[in-house]
Amino acid sequence: xxxxxxxxxxxxxxxxxxxxxxxxxxxxxxxxxxxxxxxxxxxxxxxxxxxxxxxxxxxxxxxxxxxxxxxxxxxxxxxxxxxxxxxxxxxxxxxxxxxxxxxxxxxxxxxxxxxxxxxxxxxxxxxxxxxxxxxxxxxxxxxxxxxxxxxxxxxxxxxxxxxxxxxxxxxxxxxxxxxxxxxxxxxxxxxxxxxxxxxxxxxxxxxxxxxxxxxxxxxxxxxxxxxxxxxxxxxxxxxxxxxxxxxxxxxxxxxxxxxxxxxxxxxxxxxxxxxxxxxxxxxxxxxxxxxxxxxxxxxxxxxxxxxxxxxxxxxxxxxxxxxxxxxxxxxxxxxxxxxxxxxxxxxxxxxxxxxxxxxxxxxxxxxxxxxxxxxxxxxxxxxxxxxxxxxxxxxxxxxxxxxxxxxxxxxxxxxxxxxxxxxxxxxxxxxxxxxxxxxxxxxxxxxxxxxxxxxxxxxxxxxxxxxxx
Numbered sequence: 345x346x347x348x349x350x351x352x353x354x355x356x357x358x359x360x361x362x363x364x365x366x367x368x369x370x371x372x373x374x375x376x377x378x379x380x381x382x383x384x385x386x387x388x389x390x391x392x393x394x395x396x397x398x399x400x401x402x403x404x405x406x407x408x409x410x411x412x413x414x415x416x417x418x419x420x421x422x423x424x425x426x427x428x429x430x431x432x433x434x435x436x437x438x439x440x441x442x443x444x445x446x447x448x449x450x451x452x453x454x455x456x457x458x459x460x461x462x463x464x465x466x467x468x469x470x471x472x473x474x475x476x477x478x479x480x481x482x483x484x485x486x487x488x489x490x491x492x493x494x495x496x497x498x499x500x501x502x503x504x505x506x507x508x509x510x511x512x513x514x515x516x517x518x519x520x521x522x523x524x525x526x527x528x529x530x531x532x533x534x535x536x537x538x539x540x541x542x543x544x545x546x547x548x549x550x551x552x553x554x555x556x557x558x559x560x561x562x563x564x565x566x567x568x569x570x571x572x573x574x575x576x577x578x579x580x581x582x583x584x585x586x587x588x589x590x591x592x593x594x595x596x597x598x599x600x601x602x603x604x605x606x607x608x609x610x611x612x613x614x615x616x617x618x619x620x621x622x623x624x625x626x627x628x629x630x631x632x633x634x635x636x637x638x639x640x641x642x643x644x645x646x647x648x649x650x651x652x653x654x655x656x657x658x659x660x661x662x663x664x665x666x667x668x669x670x671x672x673x674x675x676x677x678x679x680x681x682x683x684x685x686x687x688x689x690x691x692x693x694x695x696x697x698x699x700x701x702x703x704x705x706x707x708x709x710x711x712x713x714x715x716x717x718x719x720x721x722x723x724x725x726x727x728x729x730x731x732x733x734x735x736x737x738x739x740x741x742x743x744x745x746x747x748x749x750x751x752x753x754x755x756x757x758x759x760x761x762x763x764x765x766x767x768x769x770x771x772x773x774x775x776x777x778x779x780x781x782x783x784x785x786x787x788x789x790x791x792x793x794x795x796x797x798x799x800x801x802x803x804x805x806x807x808x809x810x811x812x813x
Contacts, residue, residue: 349375349469350657352488352498354476354511356380358389358451359625359642360504361458365403366650368465372657375496376462377474377488383455386602387532390448390561391416391636393705394441396643398727398776401737405461406443412453414562416446419546420700421689429550430689432703441776442727442735445705446636450562471496479514481619500653502622504642509627515618519611524632524684526608526691527572531585533598535564542566542592548634548690555690557634558592565601568592569633571691572605580605608632610684612677616669622649628672631680632687641676644775648672648710651744651774667713671722674711682706715779720765725772728755737776744774 351367353360356378364374400406418433434446462468471490478489479501486501503511507519542558549556559567570588577584585603586595612629616622625642649668656662710722725747728736736745736755747758748769762768771779 347485347498348496349373349498350500351375351653352377352486352496352501354488354501354503355505355509355625355627356459356470357504357506357625357642358454358458358639359646360502361455361462362399362403362643363502363504363624363646363650364468365405365458365461365465366399366646367654368462368468369403370650370654371467372654373467374465375469375471375498377471377476377490377496379473379475381472383452383459385452387561387565387567388451389636389639390451390559390567392447392449392640392643393637394439394443394445394447395707395724395776396640397443397447398441398737399643399647401443401735402647402774403461404464405457408457409449409454410447412449412457412562414448414560415444416448416546417544417560418446419548421548421550421686423693424549424551428700430703431700432705433545434705440726441724442729442737448559448561450565453562476510479511479621481621483619486620499657500620500622502624502646502649502653503627504624504646506626507630509623511621512613512623512627515615515621515623517613517615517618517623519613519630522610522612522680522684524608524610524687526632526687527605528608529570529572529580529585529588529603529605531568531570531589531603532561532601533566533568533589533593534601535566535593535598536596538564539593539597548686550690550692552691552693557690564598566593566598608687610680612673612680614673616645616672617665622665622668624649629676629680631676631683634686634690635679635683637679637683641679644675645672647775664714671710671713675708678706678708710777714773719783720767720770720778720781723778725770725776725778726757726761727776728758728761730755736772744772746771 350373353364353374353376356376360376364376367374397406400409415436416434420428421430422428439445475491476488477491480487485497485499487495487497489495503509505511544560546560547558553573555571557569561567568589580603585600610631613623616628624645628645629641631638648671652664652668656665707724715721730736730739731754746769747762767781767783769782773779
């Protein structure tokens with residue numbers, strides 16, 4: 345049977361489009377199937393973090409995306425008297441990922457940039473107005489049948505088609521409810537003029553009667569999210585919306601860009617693949633927006649999956665694909681759990697303290713999968729900067745490299761990091777997580793040889809570059 349492409353992707357939101365860029369950048373032929381030819385014009389997701397920007401860096405789009413993004417100042421949790429309960433302010437300096445810790449963005453801008461990125465590749469075919477009717481996996485190939493009657497065959501298929509995923513239905517997997525489900529009104533506005541007292545921090549008002557979120561967006565965009573405690577509310581009129589906003593702005597201050605009722609929920613599929621078919625993003629998991637990690641989780645999914653799929657297509661043992669669910673499930677579960685805990689705080693009466701609790705960002709480890717899980721293995725590696733101002737990830741074509749101790753300083757801060765963690769070397773995977781460390785006092789030749797043997801045994805490939813600190 346003739347394959348139309350090596351990998352088919354269903355869904356062209358941020359998750360699917362990022363996956364297509366990652367795969368195409370590795371020389372893999374990709375076909376994308378999407379119902380809508382144009383991007384959805386209204387805002388939805390509004391936050392991504394430094395790890396996600398690192399993924400955008402790996403596909404050569406970070407600079408363009410940063411031009412349309414805003415460095416986020418962080419989040420404050422307040423009681424009904426505006427006393428700060430939790431202070432999650434974000435550093436305004438470049439962080440360990442080689443980028444700022446947190447960004448605000450306008451989703452249509454991001455999606456348009458990711459789609460333009462695909463125009464660089466001759467090995468990507470986009471099929472618009474495509475509705476999937478049937479998926480068949482014979483163990484060697486996946487065939488999809490479209491409503492038009494046409495068929496497409498690929499080696500692998502990835503469903504990035506959202507919470508109502510048709511690909512997940514093919515896998516016969518349900519999203520397991522994790523216990524959080526609330527109706528919230530989301531109001532996106534564009535200010536007519538600056539209103540400084542609204543502030544640049546995201547603010548969570550903790551109140552069991554009227555919990556509320558304020559979000560500073562890019563440009564003059566501002567968002568309010570309000571829980572609809574009264575489940576009988578069915579019609580959202582402009583009058584109702586302006587009444588809800590009256591404590592902050594009036595009709596003379598802004599335009600309503602969008603108002604919609606969403607059900608914020610936490611849910612996850614326990615199995616993200618079957619045979620040659622995989623799930624990613626909202627097709628595999630859902631979380632409330634209180635940490636802004638929903639889209640980020642989808643980008644992490646495809647960053648993990650893309651290099652494994654391309655490695656298998658290029659000859660590695662397909663057993664590594666079995667690690668996709670196990671590694672990603674544990675990581676995203678930690679984000680979901682913390683998001684739900686924060687959601688519960690927002691829905692409570694919490695008295696302000698003399699001193700607010702400081703909150704730091706979390707960087708969860710991967711679950712069981714490739715290589716050992718001791719010390720740093722399975723954790724995110726920092727991205728160091730070279731003496732000539734290049735970011736480490738840019739210096740390796742496939743994103744995989746080895747960090748080693750040396751008397752010669754090549755990556756600023758690398759030697760200090762290795763010494764602090766009492767290790768001599770570390771292999772960094774293409775998705776920026778640490779695959780293997782070495783704490784032994786081996787000679788450079790023995791160290792490099794042992795790492796190459798480990799990597800070759802595991803993947804059939806070698807790290808593409810070696811960097812020293």
